Amino acid sequence: MELKKAAAERAVDFVKDGMKVGLGTGSTAYWAIKRLGERIKEEGLNIQTVATSKASEDQARELGIPLIPFAEMGRLDLTIDGADEVDGRLNLIKGGGGALLREKIVATNSRRLIIVVDESKVVHTLGKFPLPIEIVPFAFEWTFQALDQLGCRPQWRMNGEEKYVTDNGNYIADCLLGRISNAEALNQKLNMIPGVVDNGLFVDLADTVVVSHSDGSIELKKR
Numbered sequence: 001m002e003l004k005k006a007a008a009e010r011a012v013d014f015v016k017d018g019m020k021v022g023l024g025t026g027s028t029a030y031w032a033i034k035r036l037g038e039r040i041k042e043e044g045l046n047i048q049t050v051a052t053s054k055a056s057e058d059q060a061r062e063l064g065i066p067l068i069p070f071a072e073m074g075r076l077d078l079t080i081d082g083a084d085e086v087d088g089r090l091n092l093i094k095g096g097g098g099a100l101l102r103e104k105i106v107a108t109n110s111r112r113l114i115i116v117v118d119e120s121k122v123v124h125t126l127g128k129f130p131l132p133i134e135i136v137p138f139a140f141e142w143t144f145q146a147l148d149q150l151g152c153r154p155q156w157r158m159n160g161e162e163k164y165v166t167d168n169g170n171y172i173a174d175c176l177l178g179r180i181s182n183a184e185a186l187n188q189k190l191n192m193i194p195g196v197v198d199n200g201l202f203v204d205l206a207d208t209v210v211v212s213h214s215d216g217s218i219e220l221k222k223r
């Protein structure tokens with residue numbers, strides 16, 4: 001928890017008065033949202049935000065962080081979000097918390113994406129973490145089959161006895177790939193399958209990754 005908090009709080013230093021900010025999702029992004037709430041109270045920081053999940057939206061609302069409708073937002077200055085894996089080129093796997101689609105939409109509409117992770121998330125090659133794929137419920141069996149035929153070894157994400165349902169009303173298949181040698185090609189191949197809404201590969205989207213180390217140091221990786 002302390003490592004996640006340290007990375008998240010460092011990232012919030014990048015937020016300046018007047019900025020439009022995307023709020024990420026997950027147990028690391030949680031600390032960034034919390035810190036933003038503190039800065040609003042302590043310094044009167046003036047920002048406008050959008051959230052990448054219902055959970056982050058609820059947290060922001062509780063903390064008095066201004067949430068703005070997308071129609072009024074325009075392009076974001078920066079987004080702060082977590083990740084499940086980060087490689088040396090700052091490509092990512094995201095979606096362990098199920099928020100990949102909203103996160104990718106928000107990241108794509110941000111001038112800058114700052115990722116906050118502890119050192120355990122930094123890998124040489126992506127793929128040890130199962131890759132989340134968001135799938136529409138219609139004919140989900142066929143979409144699942146198509147993933148299987150690609151060699152993805154998909155497994156439905158479950159919520160007890162039922163399939164897990166995202167904030168967008170879709171399902172998630174987690175794909176056991178082991179090693180992703182070409183993230184860009186896989187990203188495109190997966191998103192070509194009808195029924196796949198998006199997948200958790202974030203290629204060339206992160207600008208800065210803030211990594212907290214167990215020795216107390218904070219590293220900034222930049223593209």
Ligand SMILES: O=C[C@H](O)[C@H](O)[C@H](O)COP(=O)(O)O
Nearest residue numbers: 026027028095096097098099
């Ligand atoms: O869907 C969830 C997001 O992509 C999260 O940012 C990611 O799973 C990392 O979450 P956490 O900070 O809880 O490890």
